[in-house]
């Protein structure tokens with residue numbers, strides 16, 4: 001029997017000090033921003049022009065003390081499309097990516 005080697009990857013991300021702590025996988029999304037600060041989703045890759053690092057569409061909301069997806073809240077700002085069918089489709093895709101209304105699907109483990 002051989003043991004598979006395991007590797008723990010560490011990544012430093014910048015998160016607002018007032019952001020809520022990341023919930024456990026499967027718990028309700030609270031807008032902590034960890035997933036999108038770690039790497040962009042497929043829509044975020046399109047917006048950010050890169051596959052690594054924080055997504056350019058990740059927006060901090062002071063009043064709500066949480067992050068929101070700019071592609072969902074203002075698709076015209078990031079995609080250059082309005083609220084027409086293309087904008088709505090991409091916005092809906094981003095909404096699914098950020099798990100809006102569903103459970104957190106990020107297995108990132110924030111450390112100290």
Ligand code: SF4
Pocket residue numbers: 022023028029030031032033034035036098099103104105106
């Ligand atoms: S889906 Fe992303 S923003 Fe939502 S709770 Fe999980 S890590 Fe935070």
Ligand code: SF4
Pocket residue numbers: 035036039040041042043044047055056057058059068069070071072094095097098
């Ligand atoms: S859900 Fe929105 S903010 Fe998060 S990575 Fe995707 S496009 Fe960017």
